[in-house]
Amino acid sequence: MNRIDINLNRVDRQLWQRFWTIAKPYWFGNEKWGARGLLLILLGLALLNSSQEILLSYMNRDLINALAHKNIKAFYETIALSLGIIAIAVPLNALSDYVQRKLALYWRRWLTERFISQYFDNRAYYRINSDPTIDNPDQRIAEDIKSFTNVSLDLLVMLLTSVITLIGFIGVMWSISIPLVIILVIYSTLGTFGTVWFGKRLIGLNFNQSKKEADFRYGLIHVRDSAESIAFYQGEGREVDRVKERFNGVYRNFNRILKWERNLSLFTQSYQHLAHLFLPFLVLAPLYFSGQIKLGVITQATKAFDKGLKSMSLIVLKFEKLSEFAAGINRLGLFAQTIENPDILAKVGLPTIDTVVDEQVALAHVTLETPNYHNTLVRDLSVTVAAGEGLLIAGQSGTGKSSLLRAIAGLWQAGTGRISRPNLGDMLFLPQRPYLILGSLRDQLLYPHTNRDISESELDLILKQVNLAHLPERVGGYEVELDFVSVLSLGEQQRLAFARLLLSKPRYAILDEATSALDLKNEQSLYQSLKDLGITYISVGHRSSLLKYHSSVLELLGDCRWRVTPVEKYQDGVLI
Structure with missing residues (x-):
């Protein structure tokens, strides 16, 4: 047996348990009476259908005997009875099939x-x-x-x-x-x-x-x-x-x-x-x-x-x-x-980072590992980002900059230490390649809270702020659904993501190379908009132009090492 083949003995032991685990909630849940009622009807129809098969076996017996004895009267009487049974059986079979399919559809929807x-x-x-x-x-x-x-x-x-x-x-x-x-x-x-x-x-x-x-x-x-x-x-x-x-x-x-x-x-x-x-x-x-x-x-x-x-x-x-x-x-x-x-x-018995809700973002003695615990990215890291301050995370590729953002978001938990942060509803994460949903321009701007009631004039103002004032006219309005990934360039996608951020007005913004495809003028305008709204931000980036928007730099040096430096003493990775 190949290694990829499953252990059949184990499957035999678990099969019924897994079936019941999947099936039980529907038949004992909030729709149980409707489901059981349809099932009872289905079982009743199955009983009637089986009964008519037994009756037809007797009709078939009498028909053959009538032929063998050349009994014309018995022959035609048996034919008439058989046709009567069939006339009842056909709609019953059709109804049984309909009820079964309907029940399967309801069950599939619920499951x-x-x-x-x-x-x-x-x-x-x-x-x-x-x-x-x-x-x-x-x-x-x-x-x-x-x-x-x-x-x-x-x-x-x-x-x-x-x-x-x-x-x-x-x-x-x-x-x-x-x-x-x-x-x-x-x-x-x-x-x-x-x-x-x-x-x-x-x-x-x-x-x-x-x-x-x-x-x-x-x-x-x-x-x-x-x-x-x-x-x-x-x-x-x-x-x-x-x-x-x-x-x-x-x-x-x-x-x-x-x-x-x-x-x-x-x-x-x-x-x-x-x-x-x-x-x-x-x-x-x-x-x-x-x-x-x-x-x-x-x-x-x-x-x-x-x-x-x-x-x-x-x-x-x-x-x-x-x-x-x-x-x-x-x-x-x-x-x-x-x-x-x-x-x-999670790996049973292995340590995980403790995440707590607080007013500000703070990491206390955090050692971060990859989810499989194979690599340690940073060791014993402590840093605090108070409201109104900006932290820039810098370092060579592969040192764990984006991974640290994943830990702050609670996506990666392998390691030790404590991360304090506001509720995720008070934070918004902007990756380098923004996520554009399947929907309209309005949906893109309001995501993830697309049911908010915001006027088109407010949306126009925000798009003008991120230098996308022309976008509604270009795509046919706010309600037209398009594949925006193919319609917009990466730079336009990043500005659209900033518009989403400015509409949400979170307390903290986490920016992972969020302006990498923008020119310096657009980058400056967007960061200034964040400051004007009082949004505290943590940025990951390589460009030195980002320094002037932040208060301090967390530099990941590789080999699990790190240092925090005030921005006025840091320039292109060199202490001054």
Whole structure:
């Protein structure tokens, strides 16, 4: 077994637990009565549908007997009764399918909303990136939940229908031939054990296939999102190799699935053909030849045997679907466990930085490490940024400047010491490449609080302040939705982010190379706007032009070393 294959014994132990963890909240939550009501209707319809199959078996028996005895009256009476049963059964089947799909849709909506809420709670969407076992969360939310709800109900209805059908048709067979019932039980038991033995390998292979298919799709999405950069670098050859490598993983794993499905198919088809063609006739033929039963009884008994065998052989007939479902449960269950308990992403027993809410930003004896605890970036750092002061974080690339901002924001917690800061609602972070949402110009400016009621004249004033007065006319107004990443240059995006900052008016602003694409005149204007509003800011940057806007410099020297210097004694990294 390859290392990437899951431990099947572990999966078997956890499968039911994970299924119940995912399913239980809906059936015992705030929508439980509506869900249970629809489920009860669905189960009632399944009972009626199974009952009509049993009735039709009797109609089929009487029809064959009428033909054998050339009884025209009985023949047409049986046809009429059969048509009446079918006339009732058809709408019942359609209604059952509708109710099942409706219930699956409601369940999917509830479960998707729950997963999305947990995905965004406690920044699980960010922390999950450091967990290599959780790949492609988008697929798990969009596809695995849909599959889980649909297949769960399919299997439930199938199971209930099988139980009802089995009880009814075993009663039919018992009245005809007890040995036929015994053979049915023995044969279906052997078939189930044989199918599990041949097919258990498919669970692990299907689990891996879902992962590899998602990785391949993500590789193609990455190419689409990075198309311009790839074109500039002329990196098509490298990207082709990478995408092909991922597809080869899909191909190789699916090839293994095909081989095991072939083995399973050989067994299941032999199992089904032997039952359909020989077993019931071998048992019933002597009774017919001796005159103990009529021809119609044989047709009824063979149909009853076939229905009973399908009911008892649910695992045999649906094993491929069950193996895919099991793989999906494990993917979704592991994802649910992770986003419900984001703290499990932290290394158990390893130290974390203590973060407390205070009026100002202060770091006390902070030692910051990378999330995997492999590298220490800075050691025993203490610095305070009082209101009205500005701190510039400087240093060579790779010394941990941006990482320190992540720690202040609470994104990175690996290490020791204490970080004090205001509530995150009183702070706003501006990265070098601003985040532009999918939405209108108004949405861009008001993000993340897009429901604020701010007039267009106020927005015009802010855009003029950041030298983007022409933007509304250029993009067609404040309400037109565009792909602003492709419409605006990086410099325009940075000025738009500053406009967002000036509208929010936070107490503290954290600026990570936020003016790197701007000329000195625009940079000066933006920092002056921050000062005029009384916003305290912490900046990361390399440009010496930033010095005059700050009170002190925190220089990260590498090898975990640092120093804090008043700005008047610091120039281009040299104490003066």
